[in-house]
Amino acid sequence: MRVFNFSAGPAALPVEVLEQARDQLLDFSGTGASIMEHSHRGGTFVEVAERAEKDLRDLLAIPEDYAVLFLQGGATSQFATAAMNLAAGGSADFVVTGSWGKKAIAEAGRIIDARLAAGTTEGPWTDVPARDGWTLNPDARFVHTTHNETIAGVEYYDTPDVGDVPLVSDMSSCILSRPLDVSGFGLIYAGAQKNIGPAGLTIVIIRRDLLDRSPDSLPSMLSYRVQADKGSMFNTPPTFAWYMAGLVFQWLKDRGGLEAMAERNDAKAALLYDFIDASGFYQSPVAPGARSRMNVPFTLADASHDATFLEESAAAGLINLKGHRSVGGMRASIYNAMPTAGVKALVDFMAEFERKHG
Numbered sequence: 001m002r003v004f005n006f007s008a009g010p011a012a013l014p015v016e017v018l019e020q021a022r023d024q025l026l027d028f029s030g031t032g033a034s035i036m037e038h039s040h041r042g043g044t045f046v047e048v049a050e051r052a053e054k055d056l057r058d059l060l061a062i063p064e065d066y067a068v069l070f071l072q073g074g075a076t077s078q079f080a081t082a083a084m085n086l087a088a089g090g091s092a093d094f095v096v097t098g099s100w101g102k103k104a105i106a107e108a109g110r111i112i113d114a115r116l117a118a119g120t121t122e123g124p125w126t127d128v129p130a131r132d133g134w135t136l137n138p139d140a141r142f143v144h145t146t147h148n149e150t151i152a153g154v155e156y157y158d159t160p161d162v163g164d165v166p167l168v169s170d171m172s173s174c175i176l177s178r179p180l181d182v183s184g185f186g187l188i189y190a191g192a193q194k195n196i197g198p199a200g201l202t203i204v205i206i207r208r209d210l211l212d213r214s215p216d217s218l219p220s221m222l223s224y225r226v227q228a229d230k231g232s233m234f235n236t237p238p239t240f241a242w243y244m245a246g247l248v249f250q251w252l253k254d255r256g257g258l259e260a261m262a263e264r265n266d267a268k269a270a271l272l273y274d275f276i277d278a279s280g281f282y283q284s285p286v287a288p289g290a291r292s293r294m295n296v297p298f299t300l301a302d303a304s305h306d307a308t309f310l311e312e313s314a315a316a317g318l319i320n321l322k323g324h325r326s327v328g329g330m331r332a333s334i335y336n337a338m339p340t341a342g343v344k345a346l347v348d349f350m351a352e353f354e355r356k357h358g
């Protein structure tokens, strides 16, 4: 029995992808072994790996002068790794619009001079600060944003213009949710477990000229330049997660790519936000111009109903709706793999709950 899983991450995967992985689990493509049991340097896996990279490049129209890395360590590792590679001995500017940006500036601050250029490290986070209010430092080696804040539910609707300074963005929870002009960024990174595949894989998309910044003294595993030179195989990469990501990329292409996904995601988000806005019982804390289309936090008029809401929604097959403790209330994560039917089921449940308790 599959439920509608609103988890923020690790999150629901497309059922067709899980079925395909199940069918191939014991015998991948007539090889008599699972893809997990193949050498990462053997032809079978290399073909899977290359196909995945090509499909990701097609989906996001990643320009040739960008390298794509398949790494480990999660987005959290990238907070410091980006600083080590791009700003050794220097400084970088951070725009903080939620808890992940707060972690990013703190981790980078262990390595470099990480400055708060806009936003706040204290919350509550309910909006994206207007670009003309950012205080950028002329000597910053990069500017860092969190394109979608998974906990606060705050998303950039545009790519901020920061001039010639490379824009570095954490896209863990919004990558592949819609088309993106990659050339507006120097570096994009994303943990896989929200919108790509299983935990354990981290995608890095980096403009190749920035690879020259990686200091020779960096440990090889942490060097973007070394990882790019070695095709993300300086050591054993997370092969099964890489394979699963490849299945998700194919699934996205089969469904019309990111334009089609954006249309579906916009419709899903509108369904939920319109319902919340029309209700006197539920509330969205986020400014309408910055509301995440992937993570929708909402509160109930009376928090004493929270426990009942969670119990009854779970019993109705709608799971993992509990909001993050820092925001309270509920959060519905509606990534690519969440079908429109799941959001409709949630809205129906919420309407019925309001009728009973409102």
Ligand SMILES: *Cc1c(COP(=O)(O)O)cnc(C)c1O
Residues within 6 Å of the ligand: 009, 073, 074, 075, 076, 077, 100, 146, 148, 149, 150, 170, 171, 172, 173, 191, 192, 194
């Ligand atoms: C989940 C998440 C992270 C942390 O990812 P890990 O893979 O656990 O390190 C960082 N940033 C954002 C925006 C996230 O959603």
